[in-house]
Amino acid sequence: MLFFSSLASIAAIAGFAIAQSPPLSDFSSEDIASGAAWEKVQKLALERMQDNIDFRGNKCNFETATVRKEFRNMTLEHRKSFTNAVECLQRLPPQVMTHEQKKQYPGVHSRYDEYVATHINYTMTIHMTADFLAWHRFYVHSFEQDLKKHCGYTGHMPYWNWAEDAEALDQSEIFNGDEYSMGSNGVYISNRDYTYLGLQNVNFPPGTGGGCVHSGPFSKTKLHLGPIDSPYNNNVKSDYEDNPRCLVRDLNSFFSTQYNTYTNVTELLLGEIYIEGFQGLMQGYGSDANRFGVHGGGHWLGGGPSDLEDMHSSPNDPIFFLHHAMLDKIWLVWQYLDIWDRQFIIRGTSTMGNSPPSPDMQLTDKISFGFVAPDQTFHDLMDTFAGSFCYKYD
Structure with a gap:
């Protein structure tokens, strides 16, 4: 485990109040289930965020930081602008891969x-690892920058609050299939069997689609890579x-009602004070009662078969980026509930579940991003108000 205790020392010397995360017991079960507790916790984190950023006096501050909004909180024009830019990136030829690599x-x-x-x-080196959260933070950030650089997008990266849709996923405005959505559900395919996932020992019913996205953005999208690890015997060789x-x-x-509710989010934020427990619960390991976590549960909201459920090629579905922006928001809120102890804290190795065994990662390590971007230093990915970043969430 690596701590930057100097931050807390500086705060103490300056007389800065070091606030801690409120206990889960501060909220009623009704407030937790309804999302009222989530709203209060977000507000508290934002207040502490502003105090912290003002204290630091950085060029990127609370007022100048861009604001990432929930997809439904964007104007219709901005929603359409975002999906148009994503479709543009899907048409744009490769920008980094060399001719030899293309072979x-x-x-x-x-x-x-x-x-x-x-x-x-x-x-295999960015899931159940020390850099799971940081790697995906920069991956989503790079995607946003490419939308702006290559496709003229002038907005900011949206996120998807799936907890708002947990009870009736197929009725979500995000998937209603109009031109301002993230595209429709798949065409409904009847008479399908349950699917058994051996690793998690879960048997689940078919969803409400199963076929191609039929209307709205991405209904004409052609995918080329994967699936690689799908349980539906349709994997590439x-x-x-x-x-x-x-x-x-x-x-x-089936998944959203168990793993992606406001209760799941609030218990994750307030029930885990150490990074190993927080990132573990988020990813669904450490408990038989939490086989997927909000991360894995979010990937299975697309059902099966779907492109979102394949661990390797899941970015094929653009909703992937909104899902991971939501996870990033949760991490950011968790960080700022106790920022002096959580800003630069990491734990874990660079291999999935430490298999095969590998050394503990350090904040001085370089993290690779392949065709997406140059290598980054782990430390530089921990603060959304510094380095390449300058953003917050609504």
Whole structure:
């Protein structure tokens, strides 16, 4: 474990009040389940964030930081601008891959595919690792920057608060299939069996789609990479082979009602005071009662078969980036509930579940991003008001 205790020392010397995270017991079960507790905790984190940023006096401050909004809180014009930019990136030729590399990656046809290929390449070293949260923070940030650089996007990265949709996922405005949505559910396919996931020992029913996204943004999207680790016997033989197909969704509240509710989010934020417990519960390990966590549960909200559920090639579905922006928001709130102890704290190794065993990661380590961006120093990915970042959430 690595602590930057000097931050707390500086705060103490300056007479800065070091606030701690409120206990879960401060809130009623009704407030937790309804999302009222989540709103109060967010507000508290924002207040502490402003105090901390003003205290630091950085160039990026609370007022100048860009604001990432929940997709539904964006204007219709901005929603459409975002999905148009994503579709632009899906059409844009690869920007980083060399001609020789392209021979090794026949399934990469676009800049967007370079993101998918990168996630495939690093899957086993960015999940259940010390850098899971930081890696995906910068991955989503780079995606946002590419939308601006290559596709004229002038807005900011949205996130998806799936807790708002947990009880009726297929009725969400985000998936209603109009031009201001993130595209529709998949075409409904009837008479399907339950799916058994052996690793988690879970048997779940089919969702409300199962076929191609049929209307709205991404209904004409052609995917090329994956699936690689799907339980539906449709996996490619080679990780990078060209497998042209439509985007598939099968929205399924079986997972959202168990793993992506306001109760799940609030218990994660207030029930885990140490980073190992926080990142573990988020990813769904350490408890038989939490086999997926809000991270894994969010990936399975797309149902199965779907492109979102494949651990390796899940960025094929653009909702991936909104899901991980939500996870980033949760991490940021958790950090600022006790910022002096949580800003630069990490724990874990660089291999999934430490298999095979690898050394503990350090904040001085370089983290690789493949075709997405140059290597980054771990330390520089821990603070959204410094380095390459300057953003907060609504």
